[in-house]
Amino acid sequence: MIEELLKKSSLKNTKQRHIILSVIESAKEPITAEEIFKTLVMDDHKINLSTVYRTLHVLTEKNVLLKILKGDGTASYELNELSHSHYITCSKCNNSILIENCPLKDLNESISRKTGFKVTGHSLQFTGICAECLKKQKNKNKEE
Amino acid sequence: MIEELLKKSSLKNTKQRHIILSVIESAKEPITAEEIFKTLVMDDHKINLSTVYRTLHVLTEKNVLLKILKGDGTASYELNELSHSHYITCSKCNNSILIENCPLKDLNESISRKTGFKVTGHSLQFTGICAECLKKQKNKNKEE
């Protein structure tokens, strides 16, 4: 399975790439380079952080992975599958929760037509204020 | 106008904030901290880069600005107005072009209902392969 992904992308099937991909695959959410690296260390795999970054970079370029940008500008990665979800992040406390179902399915063709790009994925985050911070804000207003 | 924005957000109306906001306002596209800073230098305004970052940060927190993340993880900012657009970035060459009209209007209420968040904005980028890189890719395949 992972071998096929690599072959399809004309990348060499190295032990490091295999392990990194399997970590991403078994993560339930988009995962950062640092998180992948920590997982590797925990599992006693001695793979350099640069290798993690380089692997993420080529695999994103080959569209095997999708790069997901969090609100703070750091990148997470997930397998580029058809069905996926998005997150909403609180601009006060940075807490973020999952939004199920992607609202953008069936949009690729029209974007393709407009831009000339072959659309291979997208990254979407919502920003808002979470229920808890809204409550705090209201209480604060009352005090004044 | 700018004074009102600041007052509304209970921020002090300083010369620096005024100038920074006017730069963002007159930019036709989302603009990065560095680009704002360069514009300031060109116009002989001696405002520190830290001040630019701090201003962008508070104004985003107050939802006066929207933070837009480019494919490389750097942030651009634009006024949080009702109508806005998004970008598609090429995963090969990082070239990015504008997609007019936001496909997510009218989605806020349903997300609010599901998550309890007050939705204040979103960040969306598409990824793909641009026309030029697609062409290169095809030529390369022919050679082989």
Added chain:
DNA sequence: TTCGGTGCAAAATGTTTGCACACAC
């Protein structure tokens, strides 16, 4: 055997922070 991949260390990039001073309210 060859060329792409990796480890290591060092640099580059983008952004944040502590502190003293300045200025809006």
Added chain:
DNA sequence: GTGTGTGCAAACATTTTGCACCGAA
């Protein structure tokens, strides 16, 4: 006058790069 905002320099986090060696094809 008070407290928020700013400039400066230094720190920080994340990501990238040059180089020598390694290993998959």
